[in-house]
Amino acid sequence: xxxxxxxxxxxxxxxxxxxRYGAHKLGLTTGGPLDFVAFDWANRLxxxxxxxxxxxxxxxxxxxxxxxxxxxxxxxxxxxCRLNGKPLEQWRTTDIKAGDRLEIGFATxxxxxxxxxxxxxxxxxxxxSSSTVLREKIGGLKGDKLQAxxxxxxxxxxxxxxxxxxxxxxxxxASEVTLRVxxxxxxxxxxxxxxxxxxxxxxRLTDRCDxxxxxxxxxxxxSDIVGxxxxxxxxxxxxxPADGQPIVLMNDRQTIGGYPKIGSVIAxxxxxxxxxxxxxxxxxxxxxxEQAHNIHTLARARFLRCEPQPC
Amino acid sequence: MRIEIAGQNxxxxxxxxxxxxxxxxxxxxxxxxxxxxxxxxxxxLVPSYASLLVIFDxxxxxxxxxxxQLRAALTGLDGVESGAGNLVTLPVYYSLESGPDLEVIAExxxxxxxxxxxxxxxxxxxxxxxxxxxxxxxxxxxxxxxxAPRLATPRQKVPRGAVAIADRQTAVYPAVSPGGWNLxxxxxxxxxxxxxxxxxxxxxxxxxxxxxIDREQFLAQGGEL
Numbered sequence: 001x002x003x004x005x006x007x008x009x010x011x012x013x014x015x016x017x018x019x020r021y022g023a024h025k026l027g028l029t030t031g032g033p034l035d036f037v038a039f040d041w042a043n044r045l046x047x048x049x050x051x052x053x054x055x056x057x058x059x060x061x062x063x064x065x066x067x068x069x070x071x072x073x074x075x076x077x078x079x080x081c082r083l084n085g086k087p088l089e090q091w092r093t094t095d096i097k098a099g100d101r102l103e104i105g106f107a108t109x110x111x112x113x114x115x116x117x118x119x120x121x122x123x124x125x126x127x128x129s130s131s132t133v134l135r136e137k138i139g140g141l142k143g144d145k146l147q148a149x150x151x152x153x154x155x156x157x158x159x160x161x162x163x164x165x166x167x168x169x170x171x172x173x174a175s176e177v178t179l180r181v182x183x184x185x186x187x188x189x190x191x192x193x194x195x196x197x198x199x200x201x202x203x204r205l206t207d208r209c210d211x212x213x214x215x216x217x218x219x220x221x222x223s224d225i226v227g228x229x230x231x232x233x234x235x236x237x238x239x240x241p242a243d244g245q246p247i248v249l250m251n252d253r254q255t256i257g258g259y260p261k262i263g264s265v266i267a268x269x270x271x272x273x274x275x276x277x278x279x280x281x282x283x284x285x286x287x288x289x290e291q292a293h294n295i296h297t298l299a300r301a302r303f304l305r306c307e308p309q310p311c
Numbered sequence: 312m313r314i315e316i317a318g319q320n321x322x323x324x325x326x327x328x329x330x331x332x333x334x335x336x337x338x339x340x341x342x343x344x345x346x347x348x349x350x351x352x353x354x355x356l357v358p359s360y361a362s363l364l365v366i367f368d369x370x371x372x373x374x375x376x377x378x379x380q381l382r383a384a385l386t387g388l389d390g391v392e393s394g395a396g397n398l399v400t401l402p403v404y405y406s407l408e409s410g411p412d413l414e415v416i417a418e419x420x421x422x423x424x425x426x427x428x429x430x431x432x433x434x435x436x437x438x439x440x441x442x443x444x445x446x447x448x449x450x451x452x453x454x455x456x457x458x459a460p461r462l463a464t465p466r467q468k469v470p471r472g473a474v475a476i477a478d479r480q481t482a483v484y485p486a487v488s489p490g491g492w493n494l495x496x497x498x499x500x501x502x503x504x505x506x507x508x509x510x511x512x513x514x515x516x517x518x519x520x521x522x523x524i525d526r527e528q529f530l531a532q533g534g535e536l
Contacts, residue, residue, distance in 0.1 A: 021354050021355050022354075022355055023355075024355045024356065024357045025356065025357075025358070025441060025514060025515065026441060026445055026446060026503070026510060026511055027441045027442045027443065027444060027445045027446055027447055027503075028445050030355075126505055127505070127510075135444075136444070136445050138445070138505065182316060182318050182319050183316070184315055184316030184317050184318065184323075185315065185316075185317055185323065229329075229330060229359065229360040229361050229362070230359055230360060230440060230442065230449075231323060231357075231359045231360070231361075231362040231364065232317075232323065232356075232357025232358075232359055232362065232363070232364025233357075233364070234317050234318040234320070234321035234364060234366055235318065236318055236319075237317070237318060254442055254443060255357055255441075255442045256357060256359050256440055256442035256443070257442075263316075263318070264317060264318030264319065264321070266318075266319045267319065267320075289316050289319060289374045290374055290375075292319035293319070293369060293373050293374055296319060296320075296369045297369075300370065
């Protein structure tokens, strides 16, 4: 099957569908796009299946050569993108023809760029998903990140007309974010002072942030827990080990762990967190599970109501 | 049993403060009940030592409905037999060649290497949790005489199939990986094979026995030294 050839793989470019679900019983994590909002828009703009496989380009540095005529879109972090050397707009579909060179430079605002092609990349699923998890060596192309010389198969499928996302709907990747937290898990083991401190302090991203978890630094927070049994960890869970510095667990987190957790960041906000860089600032805001459900439902309704426009 | 919030689309059910065969059997029964009565709203489940994480589909359910359905699925679990779960026997080539920490464990317990090997096979273990890495099953609990703390310095490379002990847990490494557990033997059976169906010979709640094989049997069953 024809497709794209990888000329420069970039720092960390990974093939992902929406993630691997139902395999936690085997110890397999979820994977999937760190910023599912940008990922979903990429597929939506092309009229793809919501679970179609895209490329998550962390930080940038990707160069591909097309071997066929099709359409593509680039969403997510702002990065200088070029088609045959000419600047290219993000958040709008563009046609590409065999022999064209597509480049995604280094992100200037945000850190995760998404590249989708019409119909999605054609990657055989493992355990029901194409998502690449490096730690598990599963998904994508042989469980690995993109390498120079890799071949990304996809169909030749031009869109009849170009579509773009109205500017007002495009996310902005500000470097300060308030993360909404559904409190839970061992919340009760953090006394009132500790919780006040956690929800009223500013934390900075350290340079130890990866697809498993984002380590933050700031005010110490302590629980009364000495030892606990390992238990299942959901997306966004905020783990606070003995050093008192929170870690927000992301898509490639281990499925079980034994550190106290004060609650979990909602998915819309782990998506925002994933676009931040070391040194950027976050705050936490406690919300109820019912509020979280409302926020999710409203965001979903807005996503479905907003139609891509001809450009 | 208590149901707590874990995240926007997740509840965690705590069955007890400590783990036991009875608790593990209850968790397995809860998994079955939940899948039987509400599979269409379940995204994933993570059974562990004394808890079960239930991740649900926010577009198909809501926190109110989930609590109600979970409570219904959890009724009647008190009578679950602790003997439930499949019994799986795993062959192990125990030797100083395949189990470099056998002598350390023997010394700690003031027993012989032969006794360590014997004691490890004497009892039935239960799969309390699967995690850390694909196919890594935490089995408990080993006899106190052969319990041993994790190594101060983890090994860079533990071979696939290594049978190991850490505190009162035992496990078989599903793949080559770094590891800090004490190695006592090698199991020729693959604990995780992405191309096999099923990809794991065990699941949470199963009962495990270890049975000694010799070097020739180990090699004949596909083991590698």
